[in-house]
Amino acid sequence: MNKRLPAEQVSAIRRRLAAGSTSAGALNAQHGLLTTIDVASADAQVRHEVTGAGLTIGPLLEDPDVTDVVVNGPGQVWVDRGDGMVQVAPEEGDDSVRTAAGVRALAVRLAALCGQRLDDSSPIVDGTFPSGVRLHAMIPPLSASGTLISLRTHRAQVLSLEKLAQLGAIPHSLVSLAHALVEKHANVIISGATGAGKTTLLNAMLSRIAVTERILIIEESAELAPEHPHVLHLQVRRANVQGAGEVTMSDLVRAAMRMRPDRIVLGECRGVEVRDVLGALNTGHEGGWATIHANSAHDVPTRLVALGALAQMSESTVAAQAASALDAVIHVERRGAWRGIAQIATLHRQGGELVAQIAVNVHAGGVQYGPSYQQLCERLGL
Template structure:
């Protein structure tokens, strides 16, 4: 771990971010993490680095960190106080805020900001970044053009959303894409994108619109592609039903440790929706044409490391290699 050096030119400083503005203005920053007044970190693609740049002067004590967290939450239109000590929200520039106040966070408020990428990468940029090689990019492009339904998996920060956004940008401009998300992060370079964002319950526990309801709404919006930014719960049932009733060409991301773990992960999520293992296996094997798994290496590069397909083996869901040339 090493301190971030002072840089003469930091780029545009997002004034709403207060003491964190200079860090968020650094080129390539994806995450800024505040654990305490003298415990601030950032990620610029090569792992976590301890930050300085005057942070200690701007955040001298735990009270200052708490005030910053509360102010950021208010900018996102969310409440953060002793009665509601945790918040997950979207900031003015689209960045994702997560903050936790004491006593849930021990000793000092904890603040995490994940920045959105400036725009969708094109195929050449994906290859140049090392995320995928030239052959793999041709295969992925073919999948998009032939309306293959893809499940993109990986750990947090492995590049799932980056790849998803880039692939959507390859869709024909005549297609209507409906994107369903927890927080608006997917922004493809495409002329016809409709975004539906989950709404959480208010302080009285009312008004929630979950992802599962948004998937159903999306199907009524004449979509050419239904996209789920992250599948993490009972919405899996609606997605599987959609992809098995003529809605092809969709893309979904999901957390998983490896492609081999995807069947177990799908089974677990299906259970949250009341689906048995057999039903999940039958629907998933028919729904997805390929599983694309990403991993972030020790060098900080996010790469496609596996491309598999879902199959049935003795009635159980499993993964198998893709066919020659990457065909499912």
């Protein structure tokens, strides 16, 4: 079947699905689908247009090279395959990205697939599909250019440290150091910009943890998926329209400490939960991991101090807690299509201020070892 299902058949399938029919049942009720090829083609259309992300976006999300897909309003679809954003033309007849009403309806449908609501009373949504794809959507009047949709794909296969080294994301000479950070229960924070590879690296690190250890992962929306048999995922819950029922990252960190964790992992440190994380890592919970947004390892102390201020922590308190709790900072960067480790640093107090001292610098010419490398090796028994 070379042509798409007509609009009336799509509407009929929608009604049957809404009434509880299966996809196969809804398709079998349609006249004119005579061959298995017809049914397979129609099933792909239903998967994308009726129950998925649409004829334009659906196939993009299934492309293993795609990392991000965004819709900047009607007719504005952009995709990142590792070399930056490139605009793509909407598929013919795909009104879900061609018209303002279609884009809004698509955003509402995607939010529902994530178990979220998107409407005038809740105009911003964050969610995760069962497949692991991350959704962020916003509707007018918060967005002046129309409904905005941002989708980040989830890598189905978790890459090992050795595989990352083969791909050039980690210098081969640093693989043993990375293993030691995990095996010696170092407390580590991974920094970097959006899309720099923080989640990919953290998945690889957590997959190295011994199978006898229990990992508790705390995130706003589940993204981390290490290959490990004993992983528990805790997710925040936003307040309802009455402003009640919120469960914050701080609430979950405190709860995790009572759940017999061998490892506490914070998907992203971005608010007052920094107080609870630093407190946990200073009270016997070793081997913790977290990520944070920062432009370099040198910027991590400033970022921690800023987050600590949100939790009413003084700069000196943050410096004392962080210098005591964190053994290393791994900074990752994105340079064109390349993503990988750019710096490894340790945190220290100097005159009451928190500073980062470089242990390793990674550049095009190779690996350069800094003043705190020996100290880090001593901590890890290397």
